[in-house]
Amino acid sequence: MAIIVAVYVYPAFRGYERVGGKKVVVTRVRITHAGRQQVKDHLPEFTAPDCRHSAGHLWLEVLIVALAGAAFAFAANRISPRGLTLARNYFLVQINRPVAMPGTIAWSRDLTNSGSPVLSPVQLLTARLKEQGLQLLDGGQVKQLFQDPQFKIGNIVFVDARDEAHYHEGHIPGAYEFDPYYPEKYFTNVLPACQAARQIVVYCNGGDCDDSESAALTLRDVGIPVSELFIYGGGIPEWTTNGWPVEIGARNSGSLRRPNQ
Amino acid sequence: MNTKPIPLSRVADIFAVLARWLLGAAFLYLGLNKALHPVEFLKLIRQYDIVQDHLWLNSIAAALPWFEVFCGLLLLAGVAVRGTALMLILMLVPFTVLVFRRALAIKSATAIAFCAVKFDCGCGNGEVFICSKLTENIALIILAGWLLAGPGRKFCVRYSLMPSGATNRSME
Numbered sequence: 001m002a003i004i005v006a007v008y009v010y011p012a013f014r015g016y017e018r019v020g021g022k023k024v025v026v027t028r029v030r031i032t033h034a035g036r037q038q039v040k041d042h043l044p045e046f047t048a049p050d051c052r053h054s055a056g057h058l059w060l061e062v063l064i065v066a067l068a069g070a071a072f073a074f075a076a077n078r079i080s081p082r083g084l085t086l087a088r089n090y091f092l093v094q095i096n097r098p099v100a101m102p103g104t105i106a107w108s109r110d111l112t113n114s115g116s117p118v119l120s121p122v123q124l125l126t127a128r129l130k131e132q133g134l135q136l137l138d139g140g141q142v143k144q145l146f147q148d149p150q151f152k153i154g155n156i157v158f159v160d161a162r163d164e165a166h167y168h169e170g171h172i173p174g175a176y177e178f179d180p181y182y183p184e185k186y187f188t189n190v191l192p193a194c195q196a197a198r199q200i201v202v203y204c205n206g207g208d209c210d211d212s213e214s215a216a217l218t219l220r221d222v223g224i225p226v227s228e229l230f231i232y233g234g235g236i237p238e239w240t241t242n243g244w245p246v247e248i249g250a251r252n253s254g255s256l257r258r259p260n261q
Numbered sequence: 262m263n264t265k266p267i268p269l270s271r272v273a274d275i276f277a278v279l280a281r282w283l284l285g286a287a288f289l290y291l292g293l294n295k296a297l298h299p300v301e302f303l304k305l306i307r308q309y310d311i312v313q314d315h316l317w318l319n320s321i322a323a324a325l326p327w328f329e330v331f332c333g334l335l336l337l338a339g340v341a342v343r344g345t346a347l348m349l350i351l352m353l354v355p356f357t358v359l360v361f362r363r364a365l366a367i368k369s370a371t372a373i374a375f376c377a378v379k380f381d382c383g384c385g386n387g388e389v390f391i392c393s394k395l396t397e398n399i400a401l402i403i404l405a406g407w408l409l410a411g412p413g414r415k416f417c418v419r420y421s422l423m424p425s426g427a428t429n430r431s432m433e
Contacts, residue, residue, distance in 0.1 A: 057421075057423040058343055058344060058347060060423070061341050061343065061347075061421065061423060062344045062347050062348050062351070064341065064344065064422055065332070065335065065341050065344045065345050065348050066348060068331070069328045069331040069348070070324060070328065072327060072328070072331045073323070073324035073325070073326075073327035073328040073330075073331060074320075074323065074324055074327075076296070076327040076330070077299070077323040077324060077327060080296070080299075082298070082299055082300075083299065083323060084299050084300070084303060084322055084323040086316060086319045086323060087316060087319075088315070088319065089315040090300070090303060090315065091307065091315070181300040181303075
């Protein structure tokens with residue numbers, strides 16, 4: 001027979017205790033000026049759930065949540081306009097060496113146990129690009145190409161490999177928008193320009209950003225000769241730091257800004 | 262004037278409901294932040310080097326943010342509360358360990374104080390100092406652990422999915 005025992009804290013885990021081999025049902029009572037008053041006297045309702053909600057039930061509930069959550073998650077990804085394509089390899093560039101610019105923390109897979117000879121970031125980047133058949137340009141070379149008359153007639157093309165928001169915040173004037181993670185969205189505009197050009201300069205955020213390489217390799221994979229693809233390693237941070245003009249909004253919007261040096 | 266003291270159990274109930282809503286809102290916010298920028302999240306989790314195969318990597322990056330949103334919604338509505346709380350602990354604990362290990366790696370590579378390590382861990386709130394991130398994660402684990410212990414049943418649509426009758430004392 002159950003014995004009612006007064007407790008003063010909420011019995012979260014157990015609905016009963018075993019005292020001297022007897023099952024002792026725990027319930028709540030409220031102490032008032034009038035004396036002790038039982039709050040819940042419907043014992044099965046109060047005690048049963050906690051007793052019966054066994055570990056097995058809990059794990060079953062976790063499993064249901066996991067399965068329903070996974071179904072929801074993959075469906076949401078499928079519906080979302082920014083959803084990922086599961087079968088696609090988004091990373092054409094294999095980063096396995098630290099490539100860092102001053103002021104940035106390079107994420108690399110062998111951050112702590114790099115046993116290779118110490119190379120400068122530029123040397124590392126150059127070596128990595130060379131493996132892919134790509135060439136690295138510095139700020140001075142890029143500025144020359146930007147001022148070259150060939151740029152005006154489309155023989156030199158700039159490609160911005162950052163996402164849409166960053167592109168619209170400011171890009172090298174005349175650069176084409178080409179987010180390598182959603183290439184099909186941009187091929188219509190970018191491909192004809194790249195096919196007509198003889199030099200294509202691809203850039204992103206500099207430092208450890210490898211989206212420019214991804215963009216260049218994506219363009220290579222759709223038939224643009226790799227000898228025509230160049231990577232501007234400094235990217236937009238170096239361009240703006242040098243005080244060179246940037247274009248705001250869409251390509252050829254005419255809205256130019258010269259960042260303060 | 263004769264005022265009745267508020268029972269401790271009532272106070273605990275109120276705090277437990279607030280904890281459930283707080284945890285739910287936190288996961289909804291963090292999950293949506295990641296779900297709306299899946300490519301950024303994909304790049305960040307790639308850095309942890311937990312899986313090599315791109316199909317697995319894409320699946321984690323595509324599903325995890327929305328899964329967090331789902332768990333957040335369950336907690337806000339009060340559906341399968343203990344199961345969801347345990348699920349969150351199962352996600353939070355290993356992820357916190359991964360973040361901790363990553364921070365240790367950055368610390369040893371950059372020779373700066375541990376708490377000065379700042380990076381975007383892919384948690385949904387941009388670059389953060391590691392100590393504040395670990396504190397936040399531990400707080401979330403404690404909240405989830407408390408909900409797992411059983412309180413927070415008020416204002417629940419369906420506290421438990423199991424047909425044990427009285428566990429579903431919804432809208433007490």
